Amino acid sequence: MCIQTSRNEKRTLTLSALSALLFAVAGLVIGLLVDSLVIVFDGAYSLVSLVLTLLSLAAARFIAAPSCDRFTFGRAIFEPAVIAIKGAVILLVVGYSLYAAVEALLTGGREVDASVATAFGVVNVLGCIAVWALIAAQSKRQHSGLLDAEADQWQMDTMLSVAVTAGFVVAWLMTQSSLAAYAVYADPVMMLLISLYFIKVPLNMLTSALREIFLMAPSEEIRERIDQSVLEAGKDSDQEIELAGVAKVGRELWVDVDIYPDDSDVIRVKDIEKTRETIQKRLAKLPLELQINVNIAS
Structure with missing residues (x-):
């Protein structure tokens, strides 16, 4: 704030x-x-x-x-x-x-x-x-x-x-x-x-x-916006991207995303940053402070 x-x-x-x-x-x-x-x-x-x-x-x-x-x-x-x-x-x-x-x-x-x-x-x-x-x-x-x-x-x-x-x-x-x-x-x-x-x-x-x-799921409207942002990030990435968790806490929105690399792929820092930026842009209009975590899933 x-x-x-x-x-x-x-x-x-x-x-x-x-x-x-x-x-x-x-x-x-x-x-x-x-x-x-x-x-x-x-x-x-x-x-x-x-x-x-x-x-x-x-x-x-x-x-x-x-x-x-x-x-x-x-x-x-x-x-x-x-x-x-x-x-x-x-x-x-x-x-x-x-x-x-x-x-x-x-x-x-x-x-x-x-x-x-x-x-x-x-x-x-x-x-x-x-x-x-x-x-x-x-x-x-x-x-x-x-x-x-x-x-x-x-x-x-x-x-x-x-x-x-x-x-x-x-x-x-x-x-x-x-x-x-x-x-x-x-x-x-x-x-x-x-x-x-x-x-x-x-x-x-x-x-x-x-x-x-209790970190329960936020409103349906917010969940739909997040789902769409993750789908867009998946289209722009060579890896599989999945929403791991989301919670609204006060004026903050916490979004956890998992990236699943192929066996032959090595995920670079720029891949993680690109995923975070895509989600950030899609959710920018929400009146909340975004906390986006991108995790490499095994």
Whole structure:
């Protein structure tokens, strides 16, 4: 990663951390004042996001450091490790919120000042959209796994805020109608629906990160690109070339290729370099740092 990209990544993560702190404090204070389970969850989620963003910021600094005696293959593995931690923590938060919503439904619901909650929700939605859009734009420009995960967090927070605000509007309308007695169930029902919907986001973060940690095969699109590059390298070579292994680890793509020489052939250094260059050119458009190893197979 170049120095400028690393700086932009750190700057974006710092902005995310400060924004998460602001939303966390506001959500917790307003949620406790109006006794809303959903708003307290929103604030708690922002607080967890803050801690996780600080973790991502520390990881970004650590990953950008050069290889050393302790990490001879670099620090790319720390990116999926951090994303896995983030996914697991968010999954725990969503799981607890699901439990709290069910408990509130079974105990008669929760009465909430819908007018104050709605006003807070509108402000919260606008703020979340602004931060999410900024981080998502930076993520597309820099192709950073950490910023992708950060954008996912803010997307989740934005959609949560939209759902909460819409729910409070409905709750306020209920209080003005013959359904006023059921308005106390609006808050836990919103929390229940939101938890069930959003649980897939941390699950996807966790599973994709674990795939990288355990060096499992990357996405089908990447595998097809690699297969085509190896086929092209085989056409340009007198030896048989075979893909031995491939894994995406953080922002790095590891590709291992075997060359099988004929009994009469002697593989020269330029043959190995030609194979590596052909694969490198075919994969150059991928937004990943390539690590290509060409091995002589017996």
